[in-house]
Amino acid sequence: MNLFDVYPLYPITPVKAVDCTIYDDKGTEYSDLYSGHGVISIGHAHPYYLAKVKEQLDNLNFYSNAIQNPLQVELAAKLGKMSGLTDYNLFLCSSGAEANENALKVASFHTNKSRVIAFHNSFHGRTSAAVAVTDNKKIVAPINAQQVVTFLPLNQFELVEAELQKGDVCAVIIEGIQGVGGVDQGTTEFFQALEKACKAHDVVLILDEVQSGYGRSGKFFAFQHHGINADIITTAKGMGNGFPIGGVLISPKFKASHGLLGTTFGGSHLACAAGIAVLDVMEKENLIANTNKISSYFMEAIKQIPEVIKVKGRGLMLGIEFDFDVSALRKKLIIEKHIFTGGANNKNVLRILPPLTITTEAIDAFIVALKESLAELKA
Numbered sequence: 001m002n003l004f005d006v007y008p009l010y011p012i013t014p015v016k017a018v019d020c021t022i023y024d025d026k027g028t029e030y031s032d033l034y035s036g037h038g039v040i041s042i043g044h045a046h047p048y049y050l051a052k053v054k055e056q057l058d059n060l061n062f063y064s065n066a067i068q069n070p071l072q073v074e075l076a077a078k079l080g081k082m083s084g085l086t087d088y089n090l091f092l093c094s095s096g097a098e099a100n101e102n103a104l105k106v107a108s109f110h111t112n113k114s115r116v117i118a119f120h121n122s123f124h125g126r127t128s129a130a131v132a133v134t135d136n137k138k139i140v141a142p143i144n145a146q147q148v149v150t151f152l153p154l155n156q157f158e159l160v161e162a163e164l165q166k167g168d169v170c171a172v173i174i175e176g177i178q179g180v181g182g183v184d185q186g187t188t189e190f191f192q193a194l195e196k197a198c199k200a201h202d203v204v205l206i207l208d209e210v211q212s213g214y215g216r217s218g219k220f221f222a223f224q225h226h227g228i229n230a231d232i233i234t235t236a237k238g239m240g241n242g243f244p245i246g247g248v249l250i251s252p253k254f255k256a257s258h259g260l261l262g263t264t265f266g267g268s269h270l271a272c273a274a275g276i277a278v279l280d281v282m283e284k285e286n287l288i289a290n291t292n293k294i295s296s297y298f299m300e301a302i303k304q305i306p307e308v309i310k311v312k313g314r315g316l317m318l319g320i321e322f323d324f325d326v327s328a329l330r331k332k333l334i335i336e337k338h339i340f341t342g343g344a345n346n347k348n349v350l351r352i353l354p355p356l357t358i359t360t361e362a363i364d365a366f367i368v369a370l371k372e373s374l375a376e377l378k379a
């Protein structure tokens, strides 16, 4: 059997990774400024994390739901404390798409409506059955997301308000900071207007923090930069430092009932051990403070590069915008300078999403490599 060929691949075969460094099968060292789409939060193969996961592996602890798992309770308590959302409830699942699907389901059940508002250049996971309609509170049928999602431009609140007034919207879903779209974000004014309008129209505000969460923005969740509350927050990527785990943080205004949501793999002992280890390390090593420190350093250092039009994003979720397609630059950085960076749907944006443990030395090395690469591409 061959692989279903959906990803363009660089000719690199990683065999080992430690903190912010990746080693390939030829022994070449790469600096990781991308973390596999922002998945690595506490650094590759962190020893405390490995020990916690291994403890569960050694116990053959693969069971998930329908049995009591104290690690789920521990993870929820730690996540509540670190995010400040102590009164929210946690539903555990295995990916960002699954977290968003479940968030949309809760919104649909709660409002008995099905239309969703999302924004241009957003990405909420690859799912075609994002919303389940309800009839007398029972699931009738999944509806293809394309049929029920209305996409609007970011930061144009009047357009959102006009849609909400139609009375058929169950949820507004928005990323704290857009990821693959190109690292754009809502203004504080826009987020605050959304929160207010969602309340007024009894529409559920879902913050997709799958990529922007877990300290990456310089606060635990990116929406917390805007002084708002969300009804539901979804998270995944950095939550497990590479182990597949997702979470839906649900405000206490939503009542749980047995069978409302479900999952096979979500909340396993292994996933919870990974999730707990991530939070322990984030706290012990002050990784949110490091994120802010390195982000400021990066913003200063990047001023040395005149080709940069602007730097978008916050914390260590950054998009460097140029006035040309960055594909060749990105290829040069990885193949010749041995630095992983990311691309975006906006072809002029180079994405920087390193582990939150990254150092100023790694940023300095990136700036040198970027200068050299730009000069070489011009020559």
Ligand code: PLP
Residues within 6 Å of the ligand: 037, 094, 095, 096, 097, 098, 100, 123, 124, 125, 126, 175, 179, 180, 208, 209, 210, 211, 212, 236, 237
């Ligand atoms: N939401 C956002 C903001 C994402 O960036 C992604 C993945 O890139 C997803 C959802 C989907 O997550 P997953 O690939 O884990 O399903």
